[in-house]
Amino acid sequence: MEIKIRNMVKKFNGVTAINDISLEVIEGEMLALLGSSGCGKTTLLRTIAGLIHQDCGEIYFNNMEVSDWPAQKRNAAMVFQNYALFPHMNVSENIAYGLKIRKTEKKEIEKKVAEVLEKVKLIGFGKRKIQELSGGQKQRVALARSLVIEPDILLFDEPLSNLDEKLRVSMRQEIRRIQKDTNITSVYVTHDQREALSIADRIVVMDSGKICQIGTPEEIYYRPANLFTADFMGHLNVFSCGIIEENGERYYELFGKKIPIENRGKSIKILLRPEEIDISKNGVDALILDIEPFGSVSRYKLKCKNDIIYADFINRRRVGSFKVNDYIKIDFDVSAIHVIEGEL
Amino acid sequence: MKQKNSKLIKILYGLIIGFLVYFILLPVMSVIVYGIKSENSLFFSMKGLERSLGYLKNSLIVSFSVTAIATCTGVMLAFTLNRIKFVGRGLLKLLVLLPFVNPPFVGSISYIMLFGRRGLISNKLLGLSISPYGPWGIVVIQVLGLSSLAYILIASSIKKTDTTLEAAARNLGANENDILRSITIPMMLPEISSTALLVFLASMADFSTPLIIGGNFQTLASDLYIQITGLFDMKSAAVSGLILLIPCIAAFVIQKYHLQKKSYFTEETLSSSIEYEEINAYTKFFLISFTAIFISFIFIKYFFIIVGAFTKQWGYNYTLTFSHVNELIGKQYKPFINSIKLAFITASLGSFLGMLIAYLIRFKKLFLSNFVDFAATLPAAVPGILFGIGYLVAFKYPILGIGKWIFTDIKPWILLGTGSIIYLIMIARFINTGLRSGYALLEHINPDMEKASYNLGAGEIETFFRIMAPLMKDAFFASFIRAFTSGMITLGAIIFLLMPSNKVAVQQIFQVVNGGNIGAGAAISLTLSLLTLFLLGVFYTLFNIVEYMKVIKRNKDRLNIWK
Numbered sequence A: 001m002e003i004k005i006r007n008m009v010k011k012f013n014g015v016t017a018i019n020d021i022s023l024e025v026i027e028g029e030m031l032a033l034l035g036s037s038g039c040g041k042t043t044l045l046r047t048i049a050g051l052i053h054q055d056c057g058e059i060y061f062n063n064m065e066v067s068d069w070p071a072q073k074r075n076a077a078m079v080f081q082n083y084a085l086f087p088h089m090n091v092s093e094n095i096a097y098g099l100k101i102r103k104t105e106k107k108e109i110e111k112k113v114a115e116v117l118e119k120v121k122l123i124g125f126g127k128r129k130i131q132e133l134s135g136g137q138k139q140r141v142a143l144a145r146s147l148v149i150e151p152d153i154l155l156f157d158e159p160l161s162n163l164d165e166k167l168r169v170s171m172r173q174e175i176r177r178i179q180k181d182t183n184i185t186s187v188y189v190t191h192d193q194r195e196a197l198s199i200a201d202r203i204v205v206m207d208s209g210k211i212c213q214i215g216t217p218e219e220i221y222y223r224p225a226n227l228f229t230a231d232f233m234g235h236l237n238v239f240s241c242g243i244i245e246e247n248g249e250r251y252y253e254l255f256g257k258k259i260p261i262e263n264r265g266k267s268i269k270i271l272l273r274p275e276e277i278d279i280s281k282n283g284v285d286a287l288i289l290d291i292e293p294f295g296s297v298s299r300y301k302l303k304c305k306n307d308i309i310y311a312d313f314i315n316r317r318r319v320g321s322f323k324v325n326d327y328i329k330i331d332f333d334v335s336a337i338h339v340i341e342g343e344l
Numbered sequence B: 001m002k003q004k005n006s007k008l009i010k011i012l013y014g015l016i017i018g019f020l021v022y023f024i025l026l027p028v029m030s031v032i033v034y035g036i037k038s039e040n041s042l043f044f045s046m047k048g049l050e051r052s053l054g055y056l057k058n059s060l061i062v063s064f065s066v067t068a069i070a071t072c073t074g075v076m077l078a079f080t081l082n083r084i085k086f087v088g089r090g091l092l093k094l095l096v097l098l099p100f101v102n103p104p105f106v107g108s109i110s111y112i113m114l115f116g117r118r119g120l121i122s123n124k125l126l127g128l129s130i131s132p133y134g135p136w137g138i139v140v141i142q143v144l145g146l147s148s149l150a151y152i153l154i155a156s157s158i159k160k161t162d163t164t165l166e167a168a169a170r171n172l173g174a175n176e177n178d179i180l181r182s183i184t185i186p187m188m189l190p191e192i193s194s195t196a197l198l199v200f201l202a203s204m205a206d207f208s209t210p211l212i213i214g215g216n217f218q219t220l221a222s223d224l225y226i227q228i229t230g231l232f233d234m235k236s237a238a239v240s241g242l243i244l245l246i247p248c249i250a251a252f253v254i255q256k257y258h259l260q261k262k263s264y265f266t267e268e269t270l271s272s273s274i275e276y277e278e279i280n281a282y283t284k285f286f287l288i289s290f291t292a293i294f295i296s297f298i299f300i301k302y303f304f305i306i307v308g309a310f311t312k313q314w315g316y317n318y319t320l321t322f323s324h325v326n327e328l329i330g331k332q333y334k335p336f337i338n339s340i341k342l343a344f345i346t347a348s349l350g351s352f353l354g355m356l357i358a359y360l361i362r363f364k365k366l367f368l369s370n371f372v373d374f375a376a377t378l379p380a381a382v383p384g385i386l387f388g389i390g391y392l393v394a395f396k397y398p399i400l401g402i403g404k405w406i407f408t409d410i411k412p413w414i415l416l417g418t419g420s421i422i423y424l425i426m427i428a429r430f431i432n433t434g435l436r437s438g439y440a441l442l443e444h445i446n447p448d449m450e451k452a453s454y455n456l457g458a459g460e461i462e463t464f465f466r467i468m469a470p471l472m473k474d475a476f477f478a479s480f481i482r483a484f485t486s487g488m489i490t491l492g493a494i495i496f497l498l499m500p501s502n503k504v505a506v507q508q509i510f511q512v513v514n515g516g517n518i519g520a521g522a523a524i525s526l527t528l529s530l531l532t533l534f535l536l537g538v539f540y541t542l543f544n545i546v547e548y549m550k551v552i553k554r555n556k557d558r559l560n561i562w563k
């Protein structure tokens, strides 16, 4: 099922939660909605589900307008952030709920529930009470409950935010696997950029009710279209350079390197990811101000000329490590640079 | 790590246990022992038992009907007033609480004015002269009073509704009817059942309405009153009392130990609004009309109390008069003073004790905590009038019963004229209010906060007053307001313990109405309601002013630091 959203607006008592959003979700893809808290992700997801009705704009499923359809009719199953499992029913009853509502035959229900329990690896948990499940198990039940009704669309609202780091990684792989297997068009809300990068076919970056950028994970990560996206995706080094014109050539300068550019606007920003910086004999001098170890890599805060630069270096024992106040020589490859236009 | 409690805490705890045993368990046990054990007890005689079982049947007929109707009404009111948006909702939310400032039986004043032998509707409009006295009158009046109780209990849980569950069901394809049937109501079922049991208890305990409006139809509770005051037959009373106690304790135990554990609601406050976004127009119309009609009944009830207070003699002489009110102001204001004194003192002390017990049980992990919790909540289960009889039996010897062994040659005196006894029984009853308020609060407080204070070198007493007390202040105030309101209208527990010198206003209303003097009854009821409302207003204002002053002072202190 393909989803199309046209010029959607939603306000809550004067607060604009969604501000003129247009968006397409391609059949069978996993689209991530990424943005900071309060930017309107949940609101957008809920309008797709029909749980909230938009003030303006239209929604189409496969070119059929569904803007006025009630939630019940849309067949867009949602996995909620706090699981939203029914506490007065056991696992099987929770999963069977949607089927019962659809007046499915009893035999059929039993068969489907058993199948889906297997799919989410919860065989033998059918009779358990909800209160007796761990967070990860609850999330699986919620997923199973959505899958069992064979929805046209799957909607995930930060489904993993209540789980610990390790479980999050394995659960998101599982969600990805199941989504690939079933090939259901999915929208996945998260505020965690790594989660979005690893799970999605395409990512939509949102900021205060608007879309900042839509693209594949590679595009979003390596070629952010604007500062907001860049910042959100972890570009720590942003240099605002003026453009220098010399002998009819236009270029800008970074650490003594002259980088020629094509025809661009007046002011530009240069982005350089911390991991793109190398230690090199031919580089420029930099003073280590601070070191923050993360395990496999450490983040170095460096002072190079008048700029503060962050660089990530892999920690290898045989290399040995640097200390604060050491001087090192750093370099970067020109191809690693990403340039965006705009005023700061 | 087990925390050591200081001697002081232990002594305090011991004193509290002593109080609970002496003023709660002993009277309740006395009723039981007295009913079963007294010489040639009627309990085991067929005749006595048969007689009481007849009243039990009446009690159950009334209480089951009232419970069913009042609980359903409470559910519908709670839904309408909390989950549907409409104009004027705020006002209705206030009006629905009005019955709390009056004892339930005052409804019979308006009832008699409208449906009595010379009532406005029955006699004047329809020309009938049928008797309105009987079970249906009792049911109507109790429903009008107790629906508000049901409302407030259910509303407090409906506010915790997790609307995402309903959204999830909607998302899975359920329509609004399915959702109500399969999600919303089942989720509330534990709260609804426990509300039903509390309504049942209140209805079983009400002796005054049947006395006034029951005619030949009397219940166990009213029979108790008749046996003791009219016939001075303590033995029959004890049998009725025992039979009344059994279903009440059963309901209480089910409510306390079974239903409360099952609650599906979490204590964490959910910020999202619980109002329905879209609701079927017919349903909305039905619910709002139902609520409006119900509240107009409450309104009519008060309207006729006001009218009655200024009418010479209803049914005979409809001239406007101020004589009822004048008489009150001139001669009979003493009972109001007594009521206020009693309600104020017992509500404060009861709430304080209850919160203290909650604190000791939850934070101090002392021995016997289950027992203390049970004893402190027991008075909620025992019908007031029966509890009063327990005091009568247990403390009929001088010096709170101890005198039995000291002055062995003295005949039993009823309570030896100590006015303090009514204070003690009310405090015993209000401990429960404070306890529940305290529990509700402590759920949200991390015990580590207290430990942090110890780590910083503060002593136990200092910690309680500097850390815990400020936090508990709001909960205390809530409990105080509840207890005070109920203290102004409590009759059952104290009716046998009152003496002419400390007569309270409710008792006055009861006697006057029971004696058939509608006008005077209406005047006192009206005054009592207005007085209670006024005092509640005063308390709220004072509380807010104190809070406000504190904020100002804090801001000033902060400014001073910068100077």
Ligand SMILES: Nc1ncnc2c1ncn2[C@@H]1O[C@H](COP(=O)(O)OP(=O)(O)OP(=O)(O)O)[C@@H](O)[C@H]1O
Residues within 6 Å of the ligand: A012, A013, A015, A016, A017, A035, A036, A037, A038, A039, A040, A041, A042, A043, A044, A191, B273
């Ligand atoms: N029911 C509501 N009533 C009023 N305002 C609302 C409501 N729901 C959302 N909002 C507001 O709309 C804006 C967007 O909220 P939304 O829940 O969509 O954010 P979100 O991106 O999902 O945030 P989070 O990551 O914290 O879940 C916020 O400013 C929020 O306060």
Ligand SMILES: [Mg+2]
Residues within 6 Å of the ligand: A041, A042, A043, A157
């Ligand atoms: Mg959200």
